[in-house]
Amino acid sequence: MQTNVPLWRQIQKENFHSMNALMDFLELSSELRLHVLSSSHFPLNLPRRLAEKIQKNSLNDPILRQFVPLIDEQIESFKFVLDPVQDKEFCKTPKMLKKYKGRALLVTTSACAMNCRFCFRQNFPYETKDKSFEKEIELLKEDDSIEEVILSGGDPLSLGDGALSSLFSMLELIPHIKRIRFHTRFPIGIPERIDASFLSLLASCSKQIFFVIHTNHPKELDQDVLGVLRKVLRLGIPVLSQTVLLRGVNDEEEVLLSLCKTLVNGGIIPYYLHQLDPVQGASHFEVSDEKAVSLVRFLRENMSGYGVPSLVREEPYRLSKTPLQA
Ligand code: SF4
Structure with missing residues (x-):
């Protein structure tokens, strides 16, 4: 090697x-x-x-x-489209989206550790030639209403530590940016990504970091995965999780309960349970709202409140994710 x-x-x-x-x-x-x-x-x-x-x-x-x-x-379904959350409408540059107040999302890379069949960004027109963030940093500097930058993609952990470090250095120089949030699925597939070099990069950042993982089934969370996430937690960085509700994957009471228990036992707060974004080719994963609400009700009846994720759907042009009553 x-x-x-x-x-x-x-x-x-x-x-x-x-x-x-x-x-x-x-x-x-x-x-x-x-x-x-x-x-x-x-x-x-x-x-x-x-x-x-x-x-x-x-x-x-x-x-x-x-x-x-x-x-x-x-399977064709008229409801399932190429860009279900209308990402393109919110692009300030090919690599920066601005949807919600106080936050901006950087599409840091097109690459992921794994390709999920239900990914709402699978048709996103990724900018792959220009790898710098100069334009995006300029926009962030100009807009002092932005307090939080979300590093998404693709998966931001696909970037090497050098690229992440230079991005951090630029964000460090913008005083109104208070928080940096990672959205990543990388540790589920390649936990070795959370190595000493990456951890020291996280530790060196003066902004408050939030580390949000995407996980959908307890089988994804073995001791290696939980072990590296524990190292992130030990840096004082909150680790949260997002889950997509998927038919045939996690639309069962005991599966979701086991997922949430495994997460909280690992110190990870279940943050969101998302209704599927209707991207073309993913209609077979759809779970009805009625069933979704009933699943979350079951979680609420069987778990501490902090272990129950918020059930939401993303609807374009809304000021926030839309909560579904549970
Ligand atoms: S890891 Fe995230 S961005 Fe990458 S394919 Fe899966 S859902 Fe999409």
Whole structure:
């Protein structure tokens, strides 16, 4: 193995990108292979550690369903569109969105540790040539109503520590920016990303950091994942979680309860349970509002209040996420 490349980058190179290789690895029967798409506009990208958690010769595994393109994606539904949250309407630059008061979101990269089949940004016109944030930093400097910058993407942890460090340095110089929020799924697939270098970068930042992970099923949260998130918590950085409610993945009372308990036992606050953003190809994941509300009611009846996420939906042009009553 090369030594000048961080371990997490070397591990990332082992991600599955070939459907045939993955189907062989999962020992899928020829009958089950008929339900898998051999190619997709949003390509397969699956870390090996997640693939290793998938039950062999089954299409019902909650991890498989999140990452492997199935023929269900070809179901057409008028409600499911290319840009369900109208991201393009809110772009101040190709890499900066401004939706809610006091906050701006940087689309830091197009890359992710894994490609989720239900990703609402899978058709986003990512700017891939200009990797600088000069224009965005200028806009942030000019608008002193912005107190919080959300690092999103793609996944901001796809950036190397050098790029993140230079972004931090620029944000440090803007006094009205008080908080930096990470939105990441990286630790679920490649926990090695949270290494000593990244932790020291977090520790060196004078702004208050919030670290928000995206996790949908308790199977994603093993001791390695919880262990690295504990290291982030030990820096005094709050770790929260966001979950997307997905049919066939986590739309069962006991699954969601186990997810929330695993999170809070790891010191992580369940923040949001999102109703699915209706992106084209994801209609098979839809859960009715009625069922979503009933699932959250069950959580509330079985968990401490701080362990119950807010059930919300994103509706374009609203001033905040829309809460669903539970
Ligand atoms: S990790 Fe997040 S941004 Fe990346 S594909 Fe999944 S949902 Fe989309």
